[in-house]
Amino acid sequence: MFTDLAIVLAGSVLILLLVLSFVQRFSGVVSPVIPWSAGTFLFGLLAWNRIAHFARSYRRGANPGALPYQADDRYRVQVACWPDQVDNLRRITPDSFEPEQFRAILSDARYLDPTLPVNFGWPWALAYLLVQSSITTESIWLLSATVTVVAVPALYLHRLPTYVRFTPGRLEILRYPLFGSRGPRRQEFSLRGPVRLSTRGAGSVRWTDEQGRHRVLSLLFVLNRRQAVHAALAAALSDATVPTPE
Numbered sequence: 001m002f003t004d005l006a007i008v009l010a011g012s013v014l015i016l017l018l019v020l021s022f023v024q025r026f027s028g029v030v031s032p033v034i035p036w037s038a039g040t041f042l043f044g045l046l047a048w049n050r051i052a053h054f055a056r057s058y059r060r061g062a063n064p065g066a067l068p069y070q071a072d073d074r075y076r077v078q079v080a081c082w083p084d085q086v087d088n089l090r091r092i093t094p095d096s097f098e099p100e101q102f103r104a105i106l107s108d109a110r111y112l113d114p115t116l117p118v119n120f121g122w123p124w125a126l127a128y129l130l131v132q133s134s135i136t137t138e139s140i141w142l143l144s145a146t147v148t149v150v151a152v153p154a155l156y157l158h159r160l161p162t163y164v165r166f167t168p169g170r171l172e173i174l175r176y177p178l179f180g181s182r183g184p185r186r187q188e189f190s191l192r193g194p195v196r197l198s199t200r201g202a203g204s205v206r207w208t209d210e211q212g213r214h215r216v217l218s219l220l221f222v223l224n225r226r227q228a229v230h231a232a233l234a235a236a237l238s239d240a241t242v243p244t245p246e
Contacts (some may be wrong), residue, residue, distance in 0.1 A: 005054060011046045012236045013223040014128065015039045019242040021132065026143075050163060077236045089199075097238040100231040101165035105221040106173065107157040109187055115173075115215040160185075164222050165229040168238035171205065172215065189215065197229065 021040035023032045072078060081089055106114045127150045134146035165172040173187040186216075189209055196206040202220035209215055219225045219232075 003049075007127075008047055012043055014041050015046075018128075018131065019158070021136065025136070030198065038053075075234070076194055078194075078196045079198075079233065085199055089230070092230060092233050092237065094237045094239050097168055097234040099165065099167045100227070101163045101172075102172070103223045104162050104164045104173075105158055106162050106164075108160065108175065109173070113156055115187075115189070115211045115217050117214065117216050164217070164228065165183045166228075166235035168235060168240040171232070171235065191232075191236040197233050197236065199229050203229050205236075207236075 016039070017202045020036045027229075053239040066170040079089060109115075130146045131143075132148055134143045160178065162176070163174045165174055167168055169190060169192045171189045171191055174184040175186075176184045189207065193208050197207070198204050202218055203225050204216055204218050216244070219228055222228050
């Protein structure tokens with residue numbers, strides 16, 4: 001819960017620094033109303049998202065009579081969830097599975113694999129440093145070029161229609177071509193090994209691949225996250241055999 005407040009505080013400081021720097025450097029070129037309005041909008045989005053989550057977390061954690069699942073190495077599949085989700089998730093068994101897929105906004109794995117934990121933070125830090133450094137140069141042209149440098153690769157990385165698909169014992173990421181000229185490009189991961197599923201925050205699925213690398217797929221950019229959590233748990237529990245797609 002307190003992580004949400006820390007995120008709001010840190011985000012507010014970063015937004016304030018960017019707005020103040022922009023106003024100081026370009027006060028004679030751009031009206032101060034524009035950066036302050038943009039900063040207020042970004043802060044509103046951040047506060048709405050994290051404070052609402054904080055309120056839900058406090059309300060859910062206020063019931064001492066129900067406890068969430070805890071990490072227990074005796075079990076291959078482990079779940080961390082809120083008390084009011086226990087009964088619902090407990091109904092999912094190895095034989096209660098139906099393959100499902102969900103629309104997602106994930107980067108192209110050829111350039112930035114979204115399942116590798118190392119790729120979570122550094123793109124955001126790089127974008128902030130580029131924008132901040134361009135502001136300090138007092139050049140509106142350099143600022144425009146920097147925004148373009150940040151925006152164009154981001155749009156390119158997320159250009160393909162992408163789906164996350166859960167089948168028995170497997171997680172797949174399908175990236176379809178823009179004009180449907182061929183089949184989707186597919187990433188496949190086995191969920192037969194240790195799997196940790198969390199419904200906290202946006203939710204995540206953690207597992208170890210065949211090479212022993214730890215992977216995590218955040219469900220932040222997966223649509224219908226609540227149902228995706230159920231499908232991920234069912235896929236990890238299912239012992240059914242399915243043919244490998246060609």
